[in-house]
Amino acid sequence: MKYLIKFRLGKSVFDRAIDPRFYIEDLQKLGKAEIKIIKENIPEPDEEPSDEHCFEADVVLETESSLEEIKELLEFILEDGVEIDILEGKNKDKRKEDKQKSEEVPQALLENYKLETEEILSRLRDSLEELHKAPGSLELINEVFRSFHTLKGNTGLILSYGEEPNLKYIHEISHKAESVLQKARDTGIGLSQRHVEILQELVDRLDDLFLAFSEGKEEDAEDIFNLLDELSSFTEKKEEIKQGDGLPSDVSALFNVTSQYVPVFRELCAKGELNEEEEEFFRRSLITLHKLTKELGFEDLNKKIRNLQNAFGNIDFKQFCENLEELAIDLQKLIDSKIPESTREVKKEEKKTFDTSKYVSKSKYLKVEESTVQNLMDIVGELSVFKEWIYLFSNKLQKVYNVPDASKELKDNMHRFRSLMDNLQRTVLEMRMVPVSVLFERFPKLVRDLSRMLGKKVKLEIEGGDTKLDKVIIEKIAEPMIHLVRNAIDHGIETPEEREALGKQIEGRIKIKAFQEGGNVLIEISDDGRGIDIEKIRKKAVEKNLYKEEEISRMSDEEVIQIIFQPGFSTKDQATELSGRGVGMDVVANTIRNLGGEVIIKTQKSLGTTVKLILPLTLAIRKILLVRMGDIIFGVPAEDVGEVFRISRDNVKSLKGIKVIYHRGRVLELDFVCDRLGIKSTSNGTLTLLIDNSLTKGVVVDEVMSTIDTVVKPVPSVLQTPPEISGVTILGDGSIVYVLEVLK
Amino acid sequence: MKRALAVDDSATMRNLVKIALEAEGFTVDTAGNGQEALELAKKNSYDIVISDINMPVMDGLQFLKEFREINKRTPVLMLTTETEARKKEEAKRLGATGWIVKPFKPEDLVKVVKRVVR
Numbered sequence: 001m002k003y004l005i006k007f008r009l010g011k012s013v014f015d016r017a018i019d020p021r022f023y024i025e026d027l028q029k030l031g032k033a034e035i036k037i038i039k040e041n042i043p044e045p046d047e048e049p050s051d052e053h054c055f056e057a058d059v060v061l062e063t064e065s066s067l068e069e070i071k072e073l074l075e076f077i078l079e080d081g082v083e084i085d086i087l088e089g090k091n092k093d094k095r096k097e098d099k100q101k102s103e104e105v106p107q108a109l110l111e112n113y114k115l116e117t118e119e120i121l122s123r124l125r126d127s128l129e130e131l132h133k134a135p136g137s138l139e140l141i142n143e144v145f146r147s148f149h150t151l152k153g154n155t156g157l158i159l160s161y162g163e164e165p166n167l168k169y170i171h172e173i174s175h176k177a178e179s180v181l182q183k184a185r186d187t188g189i190g191l192s193q194r195h196v197e198i199l200q201e202l203v204d205r206l207d208d209l210f211l212a213f214s215e216g217k218e219e220d221a222e223d224i225f226n227l228l229d230e231l232s233s234f235t236e237k238k239e240e241i242k243q244g245d246g247l248p249s250d251v252s253a254l255f256n257v258t259s260q261y262v263p264v265f266r267e268l269c270a271k272g273e274l275n276e277e278e279e280e281f282f283r284r285s286l287i288t289l290h291k292l293t294k295e296l297g298f299e300d301l302n303k304k305i306r307n308l309q310n311a312f313g314n315i316d317f318k319q320f321c322e323n324l325e326e327l328a329i330d331l332q333k334l335i336d337s338k339i340p341e342s343t344r345e346v347k348k349e350e351k352k353t354f355d356t357s358k359y360v361s362k363s364k365y366l367k368v369e370e371s372t373v374q375n376l377m378d379i380v381g382e383l384s385v386f387k388e389w390i391y392l393f394s395n396k397l398q399k400v401y402n403v404p405d406a407s408k409e410l411k412d413n414m415h416r417f418r419s420l421m422d423n424l425q426r427t428v429l430e431m432r433m434v435p436v437s438v439l440f441e442r443f444p445k446l447v448r449d450l451s452r453m454l455g456k457k458v459k460l461e462i463e464g465g466d467t468k469l470d471k472v473i474i475e476k477i478a479e480p481m482i483h484l485v486r487n488a489i490d491h492g493i494e495t496p497e498e499r500e501a502l503g504k505q506i507e508g509r510i511k512i513k514a515f516q517e518g519g520n521v522l523i524e525i526s527d528d529g530r531g532i533d534i535e536k537i538r539k540k541a542v543e544k545n546l547y548k549e550e551e552i553s554r555m556s557d558e559e560v561i562q563i564i565f566q567p568g569f570s571t572k573d574q575a576t577e578l579s580g581r582g583v584g585m586d587v588v589a590n591t592i593r594n595l596g597g598e599v600i601i602k603t604q605k606s607l608g609t610t611v612k613l614i615l616p617l618t619l620a621i622r623k624i625l626l627v628r629m630g631d632i633i634f635g636v637p638a639e640d641v642g643e644v645f646r647i648s649r650d651n652v653k654s655l656k657g658i659k660v661i662y663h664r665g666r667v668l669e670l671d672f673v674c675d676r677l678g679i680k681s682t683s684n685g686t687l688t689l690l691i692d693n694s695l696t697k698g699v700v701v702d703e704v705m706s707t708i709d710t711v712v713k714p715v716p717s718v719l720q721t722p723p724e725i726s727g728v729t730i731l732g733d734g735s736i737v738y739v740l741e742v743l744k
Numbered sequence: 745m746k747r748a749l750a751v752d753d754s755a756t757m758r759n760l761v762k763i764a765l766e767a768e769g770f771t772v773d774t775a776g777n778g779q780e781a782l783e784l785a786k787k788n789s790y791d792i793v794i795s796d797i798n799m800p801v802m803d804g805l806q807f808l809k810e811f812r813e814i815n816k817r818t819p820v821l822m823l824t825t826e827t828e829a830r831k832k833e834e835a836k837r838l839g840a841t842g843w844i845v846k847p848f849k850p851e852d853l854v855k856v857v858k859r860v861v862r
Contacts (some may be wrong), residue, residue: 015812016841017819022862045817073859076842106850108763112756146753149798153825154756157847 002088003070005059008081014042014049018077024059026073031063060087105161113158117210120151121203128200136190144199145181148174151206166213169221173202173209176228188257188288198231254292254331261285262328269321282312289331301330370471373431380428381621381711385730387421388708390414392733429618432472436514436523437465439474443485443512450489457496457507458489464514469521470618473595477523477613480588484525484611485510487585492529492609502606504528520597521617526610532603534560544569561601565589595619596639621709624729624739627690627701630679633737634701635712635729640743642693644704646686661698663691668698673742677722692743699742712739746861747788750774751781751795751807752823757846761794764850765857778807785811792861793820794844794853797831805834812839819860823848 005027009020019042027033038056043049061070067086074082124147131140152174159167177199184191191199205224212219265285268278286309293302304327311320391414398407440462451458493499493508500506513524534557541547541563552560563569567586589599596616603609616639623638651661652670659670668691674681682702689698712727715738726741748770750761755776762772773788775781779802781795793811797804808820819841824832832843841860844853 015816016836016839017817018841018860019862022859025862026859048816076860103849106763109756109760112759116754116756146798146800150754153846154754157756157760160847160849 001063001065001067001086003059003061003063003067004085004087005061005070005074006083006085007055007057007059007077008083009055009077010081011049011051011053012080013055013077014053016076020055020057020077023074023077024057027059027061027070030065030070030073031061033062034060103161105158110158113154114214116154117151120147121207121210123147124203124206125200128196128203131191132193132196132200135193135196138185138188138190141181141185141191145178145185148178148181152178164213165218166209166221169209169219169224170206170213173206173224173228176232177202180231188292195231198227202227202231254296254334257285257288257292258328258331261289262331265321265324265328269317269324274317279313283309286312298334301327301334304330368431373428376428377432378711378713380425382730384421384425384621385708385710387418388731389733390417425621429470429621432470432618433468434471434474435466435468436474436521439478439481440465440512440514442478442482446482446485447489447510450486451493454489455495456489456493458493459507459509461509461511462513463511467514467516467521469514469615472619473615476591476595477615480591480613481512481523481525483584483588485512488525488527488529488609488611492527492531494530498530516617521615523613523615524610525613526608528608531605531607531609532561532564532601533605534603537561537563540569561603564601565599596622596637622712623707624710624712624737625690625707626705626731626737627688628703628705629674629677629701630682632679633705633731633735635710635737635739636690636699636742637712637739638707640692640741641690642695643691644689645691646688648686649684652687661689663698664695666695668696671697671699671742673699673701673724673740677724690743697743745769745771746791747771747773748857749781749784749788749790749793749795751776751778751793751799751804753777753796753799757796757823760850761853764853767850768854768857778802778804778810781807782810785815790818792857793818794823794857795820796823797835805831805838808835808838808840821856821860 007020007023013020021042024033024035028035036058038058039054040056041053042055043053063070067084070084071078074084124144127140127143127147131137131144134140152171155167155171155174158164159171180195181191183189184195202224205221205227209219209221264281268274268282271278274282286305290302290305290309293299293305304323308320308323308327311323390410394407394410394414397410398404443462444460447458447460450456488510489508493510494502494504496506499508509528511524511526513526515522537560538552538555541560542549542552546563546566546569547555564585565588567584569584569586592599592613592615596619598614600612600614601609602612624635625638625641625644627634627636645663647661647663652659653661655667659672660667661670662668668689670689672681681700683700687700688702688704689700690704691698708731710729712729714727715721715725716728721738724740724742725738727739729737729739731737746769748761748765750758750765750772751774752758752761753776758774758776762774765772770791773784773790775784777799778795781793782802785793795804795807799807804822808822811818811820816839820839822832822835822840822843823846824835824843825846835843842856844856
């Protein structure tokens with residue numbers, strides 16, 4: 001075969017990033033080619049194509065290839081000025097031969113197809129369910145359309161490797177569904193509920209077919225054709241469909257169309273002048289409205305629209321706009337009268353909240369395995385440690401490697417990294433946060449049950465349920481909170497008779513309130529009951545041999561209240577069925593303290609009691625004080641440390657063999673933790689002391705270095721460590737630091 | 745090494761393009777819609793872009809239009825279906841170098857890509 005191929009190419013190919021020389025090269029590969037370049041002015045890579053640019057050449061090609069093969073090769077430029085003449089020989093199309101051959105589908109491709117098909121089917125089920133509720137929603141129709149479209153494309157791809165009966169059905173179903181949905185979407189007519197039901201049935205069949213395909217079986221699906229026929233008949237058969245409370249689908253189509261057009265109409269009218277595109281929009285939208293109103297039998301409206309169509313372009317634009325506005329109002333009125341109030345609200349809501357994220361995920365929430373979040377948390381923790389390393393490194397660049405410029409540049413840009421890190425940390429922390437309402441929800445029932453059992457009348461008030469708290473903390477405080485509420489009803493609130501006698505409201509009140517304050521979340525549980533009888537605690541404490549008579553008399557009321565947190569203390573004369581099973585206030589206090597929180601009780605006789613839980617927002621990141629003892633660095637949780645100060649060794653006194661100092665009028669017991677851990681202290685003249693929050697104890701260290709925010713992990717179980725060590729953390733330079741709980 | 749950008753909302757298609765081109769020594773980035781693709785295209789430079797037409801968020805034609813505003817020299821191939829003949833014309837008008845009709849096999853894709861990238 002001998003061909004003459006004429007290239008007469010201009011700007012149109014260069015606009016499309018085509019290099020015609022590639023085609024010449026390709027043609028040369030096909031056989032013997034004689035090339036005559038007539039004119040060649042090809043734009044440079046960075047040059048804007050213009051009319052000056054061209055490529056003109058004649059190629060005489062002697063080859064085995066058929067005309068179709070050459071045409072296929074030149075497909076993209078064929079219409080831009082390429083002519084092919086046969087000079088010698090007769091054309092035979094060989095192209096078709098190698099089609100239809102069955103081939104193995106690449107494994108990765110098949111896996112991919114299966115995975116995505118499962119996803120598509122599950123997405124389809126969800127969207128169809130929603131569509132069933134609102135069969136007129138064009139957004140949902142588009143979503144379903146897209147799913148079928150993708151399924152069709154993917155299935156076609158697998159089929160191109162070879163025939164498979166199940167896939168052929170899947171292809172057929174998705175193809176039909178796609179075109180019906182496309183019509184429903186493009187005409188704005190929407191679907192009826194019956195059609196959605198058919199689609200749902202079809203998705204069930206798709207499920208069966210897909211399963212059969214995956215298992216290599218053959219599924220008989222001839223029944224789908226009836227469904228498909230019914231489905232595609234929908235645009236031809238015209239009937240008023242009104243089902244249940246749903247919208248008549250056609251009116252809903254008019255609603256959709258109107259709500260899309262009217263705002264644009266108004267906007268364009270306000271502009272006063274139209275460009276070509278906008279005129280086109282007017283024409284098209286009027287045609288759509290015309291069709292719809294005619295089909296629906298709204299004759300008055302239809303007439304108005306016809307008039308407008310005739311008037312468009314013929315009368316003054318302002319006049320036209322006035323008429324148009326009239327139409328818009330009529331349309332609105334019609335829709336208002338046709339659509340039940342409630343449905344319209346929902347529809348409007350849907351419009352507003354519709355966004356593209358809907359395509360990606362159906363729900364605002366994502367279910368994530370707790371351990372995944374924990375892993376993420378750990379990574380973020382280590383990243384923030386790594387951040388410190390970078391900072392150290394910038395110092396090293398300057399001092400050790402002697403490249404101050406690099407050091408400066410790194411430091412100058414550190415703040416961006418830092419703020420990103422902070423952001424990341426906050427976001428991840430946010431993921432662990434849960435509203436306390438998940439816990440508070442249990443209380444109404446609890447209060448009802450308890451007050452019935454105890455013969456009391458109680459009204460519960462809950463406030464601040466949307467306050468967020470680390471999920472782990474919420475889980476841990478559930479038990480103590482239930483205990484506190486139980487206490488309030490059992491010990492706090494009086495019986496209705498007592499209350500009446502006291503002149504109080506017969507119904508007692510319990511209030512649970514949560515709020516955030518700084519880095520803490522506070523939860524208050526207050527009642528308007530009898531209050532805690534402090535004298536009774538004094539007596540009981542002596543009776544139980546917890547304190548001596550004279551000790552108790554010296555203690556302030558506040559100090560006395562603290563006694564109820566001691567193990568084995570209960571003031572109720574007889575343990576009721578509810579309280580007094582060994583889980584007392586001591587357990588409550590311990591749980592909260594272990595979380596790094598605090599419990600505060602305030603009580604007033606006959607007026608009530610308030611228990612305040614002060615909780616950290618999160619357990620994930622903790623502030624750690626780095627201290628040095630000998631040549632080892634330890635961490636101490638910063639929340640345990642009330643005060644740090646240095647004191648001369650001379651001030652240390654010995655009291656009954658215990659080392660103490662006087663500080664702020666108190667006697668502080670000193671803990672030389674170095675000695676216990678067998679570390680040789682380097683301090684001589686001055687001691688550095690860490691004092692606990694209640695100023696009762698001082699821990700002696702050699703030096704306080706700095707504070708860091710870090711993730712504290714539990715000590716690996718393979719390590720045998722003294723009880724003082726509660727966890728480990730990793731520093732920026734990679735070294736591991738033990739965290740000491742010496743101030744608890 | 746040559747670098748390609750594959751844009752399709754179907755992961756199957758996206759990965760097909762990726763597998764096919766990686767076998768030819770390309771580095772392949774992927775995007776699930778036009779918007780994502782445009783952002784990648786602003787950051788990186790590609791030797792070829794292969795994009796689907798029908799996609800959520802930003803469809804292939806809009807992507808093509810905006811891509812051509814910032815880049816005139818990178819070939820763009822559109823993935824089309826038989827029924828989208830009209831769109832083929834529009835794609836050409838907007839600066840598409842060529843098109844590949846779905847369904848296609850990896851070797852078909854490679855053949856077309858080799859026609860427009862050297």
